[in-house]
Amino acid sequence: MSKKNLKAFQSNLTVILWHLLKYKYQPGKRSKSWRTTLLIHRKRLATAFLDTPSLKPLFTEVFDKCYQKARKEASIETGLSIETFPLVSPFTPEEVLDLEYLPE
Secondary structure: OOHHHHHHHHHHHHHHHHHHHHHHHOHHHOOHHHHHHHHHHHHHHHHHHHHOOOHHHHHHHHHHHHHHHHHHHHHHHHOOOHHHOOOOOOOOHHHHHOOOOOOO
């Protein structure tokens, strides 16, 4: 896998985690654009898995790293303290990839 593809994969995963955090911790600001962003980036990951099956094991390896980035980005964008967001992802890998999942 090229470095470019790996960066795109990690970027998509980070965006999903970031938007899930915003969705969970700012329920009053939920928007269609957040749901659209989640759908788009989840579809990108699904396509990446189809095109490059070797990404599946990598997904679990980079999951926490991407979550930590998403946690920081969510804190900056929302203005909420970083401590608002758990150190460990409140979302399972299966939930992150599920096209329908939204934290309620």
